[in-house]
Amino acid sequence: MTTTSPWAEHPAAPDPDPDLQAAVTELGAAVRDLLETTVTTTVPAGEQAAVAAGVRGLTARLAAATRGRHTLSALDDLPTFRRTYSPVTGVGNGFAPPVQFRREGDTVVGETVLGLRHEGPPAHCHGGVSALLMDQLLGSAAFLAGRWGMTAHLVLTYHGAVPLQTPLVLTARITETSGRKTVVTGGIALAAEPDRELVSGEAVFVSPRPELLELYFGALTTADGSPAPGHGATDGTAL
Numbered sequence: 556m557t558t559t560s561p562w563a564e565h566p567a568a569p570d571p572d573p574d575l576q577a578a579v580t581e582l583g584a585a586v587r588d589l590l591e592t593t594v595t596t597t598v599p600a601g602e603q604a605a606v607a608a609g610v611r612g613l614t615a616r617l618a619a620a621t622r623g624r625h626t627l628s629a630l631d632d633l634p635t636f637r638r639t640y641s642p643v644t645g646v647g648n649g650f651a652p653p654v655q656f657r658r659e660g661d662t663v664v665g666e667t668v669l670g671l672r673h674e675g676p677p678a679h680c681h682g683g684v685s686a687l688l689m690d691q692l693l694g695s696a697a698f699l700a701g702r703w704g705m706t707a708h709l710v711l712t713y714h715g716a717v718p719l720q721t722p723l724v725l726t727a728r729i730t731e732t733s734g735r736k737t738v739v740t741g742g743i744a745l746a747a748e749p750d751r752e753l754v755s756g757e758a759v760f761v762s763p764r765p766e767l768l769e770l771y772f773g774a775l776t777t778a779d780g781s782p783a784p785g786h787g788a789t790d791g792t793a794l
């Protein structure tokens with residue numbers, strides 16, 4: 556299979572600082588609990604106002620040093636798909652479930668449980684959150700097969716409402732590859748009924764032309780200020 560990864564020739568990044576990894580994971584988990592409790596708490600107004608003031612104080616401490624949008628986090632590595640703050644897979648992102656995807660033969664699988672911070676219809680997942688999960692699931696299937704691309708097309712069918720606080724299973728597989736294009740299908744089901752898809756979909760991922768790579772990611776640097784891996788790419792199909 557032709558690779559569409561801009562990082563095929565790039566050496567593996569060193570393992571991340573374990574202390575930073577542990578602290579970021581713990582902060583992400585703490586904020587995840589905070590977010591989930593924020594949307595479920597029924598404590599009185601005065602208590603919520605007091606907590607808000609405390610949270611603003613904590614935010615100010617974190618804001619003492621921040622990165623801009625063109626700088627990768629010190630824990631991230633694009634060639635190995637390590638994305639600490641992804642809204643789907645990121646352990647450091649409190650909105651993320653988070654869900655981890657793995658390869659099983661020609662299929663990519665992930666399990667997760669969604670919370671009330673993901674609610675659309677009462678007690679059920681927001682359709683846009685399902686779309687977010689599907690985009691990442693299908694994109695991960697492409698990436699884990701060495702075929703990175705950006706979402707060019709995504710179609711979904713919502714067969715049944717996705718319940719919150721219920722174990723779910725997400726599966727995807729590649730159905731077609733040609734040049735810079737990868738077509739992937741997949742779905743979301745209850746872990747208890749994996750063969751009945753509540754959401755199914757298909758996406759086309761396209762590895763961008765070099766000019767687009769430069770436009771989108773030309774300013775990207777690693778945390779230490781070096782150009783991000785993937786720069787110097789000249790051919791979107793076999794980098």
Ligand SMILES: CCCCCCCC/C=C\CCCCCCCC(=O)SCCNC(=O)CCNC(=O)[C@H](O)C(C)(C)COP(=O)(O)OP(=O)(O)OC[C@H]1O[C@@H](n2cnc3c(N)ncnc32)[C@H](O)[C@@H]1OP(=O)(O)O
Pocket residue numbers: 561633638690691692694695704705706707708733734735736759761762763764767768772773775783784785786
């Ligand atoms: C220094 C490098 C650093 C890189 C860093 C990357 C880090 C990422 C790491 C990890 C992320 C993984 C996250 C996975 C999940 C989330 C994914 C997202 O959310 S992506 C965001 C949403 N998507 C967009 O914002 C795209 C916006 N669209 C575009 O920019 C362009 O349209 C693009 C790149 C998709 C295609 O543009 P063209 O100019 O490169 O492609 P053309 O040359 O026109 O077409 C190439 C082939 O693709 C087909 N194609 C293009 N668009 C299509 C479409 N909509 N449907 C079907 N086929 C399409 C064409 O027909 C053509 O096929 P034929 O070679 O002729 O067979």
